[in-house]
Amino acid sequence: MTGVVRQISLDEWDRQYESLQRAGARRPGYVGPLGRHVQDGDRGLVRLRFDNSPAALRLWNFLLTEEDRLRQARTEGKKIVGAMKDLGTVPVMAYSLDNVVAFYPDGAWWIPCVMELSAGLLGIADSLGIDESFCPVRAMLGAFVTEAHFPIPDLLSCSVGATCDDFSAIAQRLNGLGYPIFWWEIPHRRSPEPGETAIELPGGFVAPQSQIEFVKSELQRVAAALEELAGQSLDEAKLAVGIERANQVRDCLAELRLLAFTAEVCPIPALEMLIAEMLTIHFCSDQNESLAVLQELLEEVKSRVAAGVGLLGPDAARIFWVNPVADLQVMNLLEECGARICGTEYLFSHALDKIPEDVPPLEALAQTALADPMVGSAADRARRICADIRRFGAEAVLVSRIPGASHCALEGEVIRQVVADELDIAVLEIEVPPLTDSMCPALMTRLQALVETVRERRKK
Amino acid sequence: MICAGIDAGSRTIKAMLMDADTKEVIGWGLSDQGVEQDTLASALLDRVRKSRRIGRKDIRRIVATGYGRNAVSVADTTVTEITCHAVGVRHLVPEAMTVVDIGGEDSKLLRLDGGGKVRDFAMNDRCAAGTGRFLEVVAERLGIELESLGKVAAESRNPAVISSMCVVFAETEIIGLLAAGKAREDIVAGVQAAIATRVAAMAGRNVDVPILFTGGVALIPGMDVALQNALGRSVTVSPDPQLTGALGAAILACDQLCGGKI
Numbered sequence: 161m162t163g164v165v166r167q168i169s170l171d172e173w174d175r176q177y178e179s180l181q182r183a184g185a186r187r188p189g190y191v192g193p194l195g196r197h198v199q200d201g202d203r204g205l206v207r208l209r210f211d212n213s214p215a216a217l218r219l220w221n222f223l224l225t226e227e228d229r230l231r232q233a234r235t236e237g238k239k240i241v242g243a244m245k246d247l248g249t250v251p252v253m254a255y256s257l258d259n260v261v262a263f264y265p266d267g268a269w270w271i272p273c274v275m276e277l278s279a280g281l282l283g284i285a286d287s288l289g290i291d292e293s294f295c296p297v298r299a300m301l302g303a304f305v306t307e308a309h310f311p312i313p314d315l316l317s318c319s320v321g322a323t324c325d326d327f328s329a330i331a332q333r334l335n336g337l338g339y340p341i342f343w344w345e346i347p348h349r350r351s352p353e354p355g356e357t358a359i360e361l362p363g364g365f366v367a368p369q370s371q372i373e374f375v376k377s378e379l380q381r382v383a384a385a386l387e388e389l390a391g392q393s394l395d396e397a398k399l400a401v402g403i404e405r406a407n408q409v410r411d412c413l414a415e416l417r418l419l420a421f422t423a424e425v426c427p428i429p430a431l432e433m434l435i436a437e438m439l440t441i442h443f444c445s446d447q448n449e450s451l452a453v454l455q456e457l458l459e460e461v462k463s464r465v466a467a468g469v470g471l472l473g474p475d476a477a478r479i480f481w482v483n484p485v486a487d488l489q490v491m492n493l494l495e496e497c498g499a500r501i502c503g504t505e506y507l508f509s510h511a512l513d514k515i516p517e518d519v520p521p522l523e524a525l526a527q528t529a530l531a532d533p534m535v536g537s538a539a540d541r542a543r544r545i546c547a548d549i550r551r552f553g554a555e556a557v558l559v560s561r562i563p564g565a566s567h568c569a570l571e572g573e574v575i576r577q578v579v580a581d582e583l584d585i586a587v588l589e590i591e592v593p594p595l596t597d598s599m600c601p602a603l604m605t606r607l608q609a610l611v612e613t614v615r616e617r618r619k620k
Numbered sequence: 621m622i623c624a625g626i627d628a629g630s631r632t633i634k635a636m637l638m639d640a641d642t643k644e645v646i647g648w649g650l651s652d653q654g655v656e657q658d659t660l661a662s663a664l665l666d667r668v669r670k671s672r673r674i675g676r677k678d679i680r681r682i683v684a685t686g687y688g689r690n691a692v693s694v695a696d697t698t699v700t701e702i703t704c705h706a707v708g709v710r711h712l713v714p715e716a717m718t719v720v721d722i723g724g725e726d727s728k729l730l731r732l733d734g735g736g737k738v739r740d741f742a743m744n745d746r747c748a749a750g751t752g753r754f755l756e757v758v759a760e761r762l763g764i765e766l767e768s769l770g771k772v773a774a775e776s777r778n779p780a781v782i783s784s785m786c787v788v789f790a791e792t793e794i795i796g797l798l799a800a801g802k803a804r805e806d807i808v809a810g811v812q813a814a815i816a817t818r819v820a821a822m823a824g825r826n827v828d829v830p831i832l833f834t835g836g837v838a839l840i841p842g843m844d845v846a847l848q849n850a851l852g853r854s855v856t857v858s859p860d861p862q863l864t865g866a867l868g869a870a871i872l873a874c875d876q877l878c879g880g881k882i
Contacts (some may be wrong), residue, residue, distance in 0.1 A: 573824050576740075586740045602726070605687065606743055609702035613738045616703070 165470050167209035170194050190225040197224045198406045207489045211432045215460040222453045223435055229445040233261045234311050239389050242313030245327050248511025249529040250317050251442040256402025257390045260387040261445050268303040269296050272594040273487045288334055295326040295565035296594050315389045316341045322348035322535040325566040342385050344378040349536035361531040364512035375526035399521035407514050412454045413440050419461050420553040426500035429462045430490035441511045471495055477614035478502035480554035485592040497607040503552040505545050509533050524557035538571040542578035555614045557587040586613050623681045625869025626661050628688030631724030635664045642876035647672040657691040675728035682875040685865050702741050704868030709832045710736030712859055717828035723835035724752040729822045742822040750818030752837045758811045762804050768840025775809040780810030810844040816872035831855045834864040
């Protein structure tokens with residue numbers, strides 16, 4: 161376990177890395193000083209503060225070297241799938257094949273933050289008519305045009321229908337640029353009508369069997385496209401193994417989340433937890449290694465919890481965070497303001513839930529896909545948030561709105577109202593664009609006020 | 621024992637001195653905000669205490685609030701304006717359930733519990749719509765003194781509809797309205813209604829009464845009525861609305877001093 165738990169700067173990490181090297185610590189090949197990524201253009205990392213454990217160093221390096229793994233996969237003759245929007249389902253299928261890797265081009269939405277706009281991706285999207293009235297995920301368009309951030313996938317899939325309007329528009333523009341997309345439809349999740357068979361989905365949502373059958377048929381089409389790409393069959397046995405492996409990652413993260421969110425003293429910063437959660441979506445292009453990375457992080461957290469050490473004191477305000485932030489440094493503000501993360505809903509909670517293993521694989525994946533918080537109503541989503549707040553003991557909710565994102569226009573108020581009705585705790589909405597430097601004082605005020613409100617309400 | 625509250629707002633700085641034993645206000649002052657925020661706040665505090673013949677060492681605790689609070693080096697600690705406005709209103713109108721604060725650069729809506737503590741709050745985003753800055757832009761464009769806006773708006777017979785929620789676009793819209801011959805008073809009244817609508821949107825479905833209106837914009841005649849119309853509830857302008865934040869900060873300074881939090 162790390163001695164004193166701290167958040168440290170990039171420079172401090174690089175000095176600490178040298179010490180680790182001198183001490184002879186053996187690390188996987190991709191682990192190196194974080195400063196090298198700044199030299200590669202990720203200069204936004206300088207603004208962040210990082211957990212000081214070797215486990216966190218491995219986590220960050222694993223994340224920041226994904227492009228290398230994808231390019232290596234291409235060199236090795238593997239097929240690359242660019243899964244878009246479904247956030248968690250197609251990669252499970254892709255990794256069931258031994259010659260396929262999958263990633264989410266959607267992840268390019270963090271490039272403007274990490275590279276401080278230097279890559280010009282948003283400008284390219286602007287020039288393609290996808291301007292700032294769209295979600296920052298439009299940076300993905302620029303990444304395809306420059307071909308500088310990931311290899312162009314051999315197959316692009318995208319779920320559409322009851323997903324984000326912005327993303328559909330952006331993906332359609334991409335298709336129009338000459339990147340053919342395999343579209344598959346996800347319907348708006350609805351409650352079963354009288355007489356319909358109701359199926360409980362992972363995460364507690366309910367949908368009619370007919371919707372699951374429909375999604376299953378769509379996933380059968382996805383499976384066929386993957387088979388054609390890979391030149392091998394994707395049968396039930398392979399899918400079952402793929403699901404089992406995905407669940408190992410999800411189980412590990414579930415344990416990590418429970419410990420991190422419920423420990424008396426915050427054992428790990430919000431930023432590292434966000435990155436850890438991201439790994440379950442697509443395994444950062446290496447399923448086995450993503451599990452190893454999470455297991456090391458879990459061991460670190462377990463040690464800290466056992467020793468009662470961590471960041472801040474036990475009186476830190478316990479915040480439930482809704483939606484991912486376009487600027488990662490905002491996660492650091494949480495601890496700076498005296499708060500800690502106690503629950504999250506980053507729009508991919510269905511990628512964290514265990515995939516059922518007691519039903520046929522495609523049905524299980526259909527159930528998981530339909531449990532996507534974005535394909536149901538905001539009120540549905542809010543009720544799941546309430547259930548998780550109760551589970552993790554959060555004292556307030558922070559909804560970080562994504563500028564331009566169509567789903568963000570009204571969901572904050574719906575979530576606020578449902579949380580107020582069910583739990584009567586404070587809900588704060590903030591807006592987080594890809595670069596928040598000039599807004600940090602205003603964001604700090606809001607977060608500090610939330611912390612003050614939580615502390616004042618404890619005095620009842 | 622004397623304590624002080626300093627509200628370093630975006631347009632003005634307010635300072636208040638309070639007797640920690642009696643919670644009686646013993647002096648206050650106000651000055652324009654500027655680049656040298658720390659110097660200005662310190663100078664204001666000196667001016668207020670000297671007018672009351674109080675030495676610097678007699679002030680036992682200072683709490684700063686407002687957007688420039690972190691720049692106030694004489695302060696012992698800082699508290700956000702959300703908490704300070706709630707505390708200030710609780711002191712003045714204990715039964716208040718909602719506080720609407722509209723300042724120069726931001727606006728906020730606080731929901732209080734029965735005891736005057738903040739239950740929940742909402743603040744405007746980066747956009748200046750729904751803030752005093754909107755009124756400043758309009759006053760400048762129409763060639764009206766800011767202080768006279770309320771008087772001008774009161775003469776309106778047919779308030780203009782300002783559809784833009786962005787100050788920049790609204791300014792363009794105002795130019796269009798002027799070109800179309802719309803009366804200045806109708807434009808001002810329309811802007812007041814637009815600001816009130818923006819603020820009311822933060823209230824969501826429910827807003828509990830009594831509603832207290834604080835902040836510098838509350839001083840502009842007609843804004844309370846515009847807010848009342850937008851919220852569909854009676855709105856009361858807080859006594860000395862511009863000073864509520866400083867009052868809350870002073871009370872918190874007294875509480876901290878007496879509660880041994882120093």
